[in-house]
Amino acid sequence: MSAFQIIALTVLGLFAALTLAGAFRTRRPTVALWILVWATAAVAIVEPNTTTWVAQALGIMRGADLVFYIAVLGGLVAFFLVFLRLRSLNRQITLLTRHIATANPRRPEEPATPKAADPGAGEPRETAGH
Amino acid sequence: MIESEAREAEPRGAAFDGVFAVIPAFNEGEAIRGVVAELAALGVRVVVVDDGSADDTAENARAAGATVLRHEINRGQGAALQTGISYGLERGARFVVTFDADGQHAAEDMPRLIEPLLRGEADIALGSRFLGGESSVPGSRRALLRAAVAFTLVTSGVRLTDAHNGLRAFSRRAASLLDLKLDRMAHASEIIDQIRRSGLRFVEVPVHVRYTEYSRRKGQRSLAALRIAADYLLGRLLG
Numbered sequence: 281m282s283a284f285q286i287i288a289l290t291v292l293g294l295f296a297a298l299t300l301a302g303a304f305r306t307r308r309p310t311v312a313l314w315i316l317v318w319a320t321a322a323v324a325i326v327e328p329n330t331t332t333w334v335a336q337a338l339g340i341m342r343g344a345d346l347v348f349y350i351a352v353l354g355g356l357v358a359f360f361l362v363f364l365r366l367r368s369l370n371r372q373i374t375l376l377t378r379h380i381a382t383a384n385p386r387r388p389e390e391p392a393t394p395k396a397a398d399p400g401a402g403e404p405r406e407t408a409g410h
Numbered sequence: 411m412i413e414s415e416a417r418e419a420e421p422r423g424a425a426f427d428g429v430f431a432v433i434p435a436f437n438e439g440e441a442i443r444g445v446v447a448e449l450a451a452l453g454v455r456v457v458v459v460d461d462g463s464a465d466d467t468a469e470n471a472r473a474a475g476a477t478v479l480r481h482e483i484n485r486g487q488g489a490a491l492q493t494g495i496s497y498g499l500e501r502g503a504r505f506v507v508t509f510d511a512d513g514q515h516a517a518e519d520m521p522r523l524i525e526p527l528l529r530g531e532a533d534i535a536l537g538s539r540f541l542g543g544e545s546s547v548p549g550s551r552r553a554l555l556r557a558a559v560a561f562t563l564v565t566s567g568v569r570l571t572d573a574h575n576g577l578r579a580f581s582r583r584a585a586s587l588l589d590l591k592l593d594r595m596a597h598a599s600e601i602i603d604q605i606r607r608s609g610l611r612f613v614e615v616p617v618h619v620r621y622t623e624y625s626r627r628k629g630q631r632s633l634a635a636l637r638i639a640a641d642y643l644l645g646r647l648l649g
Contacts, residue, residue, distance in 0.1 A: 367648065374485045374593050378493045381459065381479040382500065386468065388450075388475045 281326075288325045292318050426454045428504030429524065432494030433458045433476070434487045435511035439465035441624055443474045448517040449509065450475035457497055458511070459490035467511075488597025492590040499586055506585040510576040514625040519617040523579040526613050533584040533610035536570065537577030537617035548621060554632055558598075561639060565646070566602045570614060574598045577617050584610050595634070596642035603646070 296318045303311035324331050324347065331343030340346050431454045435442055442458065449456045458471035462484035471478050479493055491508055498506045505527055509515050519537065526532040539547060540555075547555065555574060562573040578601070580588065587608045592600045605612055 364648070370593070371591070373483070374489045377481045377483060377485050378489065378496065381481050381493050382497045384480070385497065386472055386478040386480065388477060389472045 434490030
């Protein structure tokens with residue numbers, strides 16, 4: 281086994297362990313998908329010829345090309361999912377900002393009145409926090 | 411009831427009873443006082459949505475007679491408009507008028523804008539600077555606005571003479587059907603889409619637009635139109 285294979289398998293093992301640890305806490309069904317991704321990557325690293333075999337079965341000549349195509353497609357899908365998540369977060373930030381704004385209207389300033397007996401007269405009125 | 415709430419609920423002018431003017435404002439400290447004062451003098455209830463300004467927009471607006479809603483962070487004109495509209499509806503607005511903060515709209519157009527709504531002829535009145543007003547639209551701006559009109563016709567199927575005029579009036583019913591999700595400048599097209607989908611009646615009303623040095627400085631750059639169009643199309647695609 282080459283040094284690269286050892287390093288790559290160690291990293292994948294770490295990812296798989298983190299995925300499983302997270303699964304115990306959150307119990308998300310996507311854990312199976314992630315384990316499949318890490319396992320497939322591990323097989324491709326240990327037995328590089330399997331990528332060639334799969335590539336040829338799919339009509340692609342070289343295994344390296346298959347890995348490249350999957351990486352590009354995976355990157356695009358990941359980018360799109362992150363973009364959707366950002367849109368959703370943006371929406372939530374706007375709703376929160378709106379909620380805070382409408383809950384704390386700042387009323388028009390009172391015209392200044394010269395009443396000495398009323399020290400609060402002419403002060404801006406805030407109605408925050410109701 | 412809190413005293414300040416009672417004061418706000420009290421109409422200041424019978425002609426515009428129940429009319430809320432919503433002004434989204436971002437760093438408009440220089441112009442906002444005059445804009446608010448002009449509207450407040452009519453007896454309109456003015457709501458300025460300070461969209462995370464770093465200057466004295468909020469203070470100047472309050473001093474001139476507006477209720478100020480503060481977005482603690484900048485969310486864009488569409489988001490600010492929806493905030494003001496929601497607030498107006500919460501406060502019992504009969505009509506909601508949207509107004510730009512840079513002083514390019516004239517408060518004197520307000521009666522003309524509200525009139526079709528008062529007469530029950532329409533639910534929405536859209537201001538148009540190309541319908542007989544005396545607006546001296548600069549050439550480059552005119553071309554851009556014409557392109558926006560064509561874009562609106564293609565994407566929304568609605569034929570207008572001025573698709574991106576910030577001066578609009580909505581009946582309470584129409585305003586309550588609005589749900590702006592495009593936070594930034596693409597909201598103008600989104601409004602047209604929502605009007606079309608709602609099936610509400612709308613009219614275009616001639617209004618004046620003043621192109622001052624200030625409003626030109628604050629206005630959108632022509633290149634921004636591309637980003638606005640992309641935002642809008644993406645919004646339609648992704649919902």
